[in-house]
Amino acid sequence: MRGWIAAAALFGFSAVVAAAFGAHGVRPEQSTGWQIAAYQQLAHAVVLLALALYGDSGRVLGPAPWLFAAGMLLFSGSIYALVLGGPRWLGPVTPLGGLCLMAGWASLLWLARAR
Numbered sequence: 001m002r003g004w005i006a007a008a009a010l011f012g013f014s015a016v017v018a019a020a021f022g023a024h025g026v027r028p029e030q031s032t033g034w035q036i037a038a039y040q041q042l043a044h045a046v047v048l049l050a051l052a053l054y055g056d057s058g059r060v061l062g063p064a065p066w067l068f069a070a071g072m073l074l075f076s077g078s079i080y081a082l083v084l085g086g087p088r089w090l091g092p093v094t095p096l097g098g099l100c101l102m103a104g105w106a107s108l109l110w111l112a113r114a115r
Helices: 002-025 028-055 064-083 093-114
Strands: none
Touching: 002 028, 002 064, 028 064, 028 093, 064 093
C-alpha cells in the first residue's frame, strides 16, 4: 500500500502546485476550468490516501485506487493540457476521466456492500 500512499502524495502535491499556477499563470477566462481540475485532483488524492490507509490493514481495495488514479490523470490532466494549448482531441478524454472517477466511487459502493 506504500505505493498508493506515494501516489496519493504525488497527486496531492501536484494538485496544490496546479492550483497555485492556475491562480497566477492562466488567463482569467481559463481559470475556472483549471481550478475545477485542481479541485477534483486534490479531492480524489485525499480519497486515494484514505483507500491506501484502509488497505494497509490487509483489506482488499478492488479496482477503486486504479480507477481514481486513471480518473485524475485523464480528467484533470486533459483539462490542464487543453488550457495550456494542447491538441483539441484531448477534449473527449475529459469525460472519460470523469467516468473513471464515477466508477471508482461505484466500486467503493460495491466494496461496502460486500462487507
